[in-house]
Amino acid sequence: MADAPVLRLDGVSKSFGGLDVIRNLSFEVARGQRTALIGPNGAGKSTVFNLVSGVYPVTAGRIRVNGQDITDVPSRLRMSRGVSRSFQNIRLVPHLSVLENVLIGQTPRISRLAEVLYPVRLVRNSHWKREAMGALERAGLAELAGSQVDDLPYGVQKQIEVARALLGGADVLLLDEPAAGLNPEETEELRERLRNIADQGTTLVVVEHDMQFVGALCEHVVVLDFGEKIAEGTPAEVRREPRVIEAYLGSDAE
Amino acid sequence: MSGYVEGILVILLLNVVFAYAVYWPLAAGQLNLGVAGFVGVGAYLSAYLSNEYGISPYLACIGGGLVTFVFALIIAVPVLRTKGIYLALATFALGQVLQSLFLNLEVVGGAAGYPVIAYIGLTGIAVIAVAVFLVTAFLERTRFGLNMVAVHDDEAVSDLFGVNVRRYQALAFAIGAGFAGIGGGLYGHHFSYIEPQNYSILFSISVVLFVLLGGTQTVLGPLLGAVFFTLLPEVLRGSEEWRYAIFAVFIIVTMILRPQGLVTTFELRAVRRLFGGGGGGGGSGLGRRAHG
């Protein structure tokens, strides 16, 4: 399935009790591509992530990952089918340390009983811990490994989520506002890191309000407004689209 | 060792076993108010096995625990459909049903109770109680234990990361029940007599109480709770009439000052740091990243 797009939505719709939040949405994400999903507040960006990761079932349409239809695959199995994600509202496990939260990211790769019963919180230098530490080091968070997560600043917690999402071995990573809460230098570091991740073969889909960040990181942009795709193309192309300008003028984002 | 000290130790060790019976479901976010029922199942089963078939009382206790585990795993399917307060009520009802079952089972004496012939002394109880603690402490350090914390804190995220939430909850419930069953077997074989009145809601509630008192965030909490609950009334023996009142006040004050229990992850981490180990696996854990 080398030529199939990593992620493909076909006519996906979602309504919550009569309210149409996503309407007939179709787009493709090619392997290795860095894609942004943008749109004003309430456009439905997070809902798209929730549909792809299986938090909600779709009302209509199909979702494919690596050419395989995952629309009816239970949410629990979707990471092992290739899609991982972070959350807009931080969803770390408060009673686990930073390192242990990152270890949770490895769970989609665990299947054998021996692995389930492996004392990963006891053995000091296991390959699991080394891998998780490596992810923390790359995010510049190594010295926080033993800290409790809820003491940490918002932006740091977001980076822990990104590190956790990376370890599931997924082909496509959905990141919901990963730069929220970061200062300009940290945002630039994140951008570099995401670029490296993409260069190593992981496909990225990023929801982000910071258009500079999007312009500098992404090659491909999908614009949503009221649950509909109103534009798609390179950052420069979508910026010129009259409908995009119109959608953004009436909202608080630029 | 005096008979008095030995008697206290037996109660303490049994309370430790019961504490972990309640701890497991709590670790997965479930309050089991029917633990006395599972204690009863283990007590009657093991007593019946050793009385009628002459099986070693130790094997009978372990066997009783295993059967209780399987029984709870099956029961978990309907019971765990309920959540929160309704789950607590469902387990309460289950406990009541089991107790009335013991009252009406004539093969094991019904309301008159059931004498147990074989005997298990302090040493045997100690070995099994330590084993229950060690198994719990080990499992808590495995990936199974790690995922269990995730299930406790956030079911939706655990599910997305591939954890079978229902299976984890059922297993936590059943492991707890299995320990309850083993504890019931030990109780019967030590006191040589079991009767349905023992397995009442009061029993369940006091175990839940001292486990919450000790704290459920770490594996040491239930142990500490059992120690406090067993020893404090003894320490207060001087003031005979008042000791239970003082004890009750102590519990209420603890619950107000430390609703999360006496020991939490925080203290445990502080202790580990003190001894220079990074239980977390790296870093001092104290540093905060400067952030603008």
Ligand SMILES: Nc1ncnc2c1ncn2[C@@H]1O[C@H](COP(=O)(O)OP(=O)(O)OP(=O)(O)O)[C@@H](O)[C@H]1O
């Ligand atoms: N579970 C739900 N039930 C009902 N309505 C929902 C639910 N989830 C989302 N919505 C609605 O769907 C719409 C899109 O929400 P969504 O969170 O996807 O927007 P978004 O593009 O991520 O916005 P933001 O930029 O503010 O994060 C909103 O009107 C929201 O109220």
Ligand SMILES: [Mg+2]
């Ligand atoms: Mg959103």
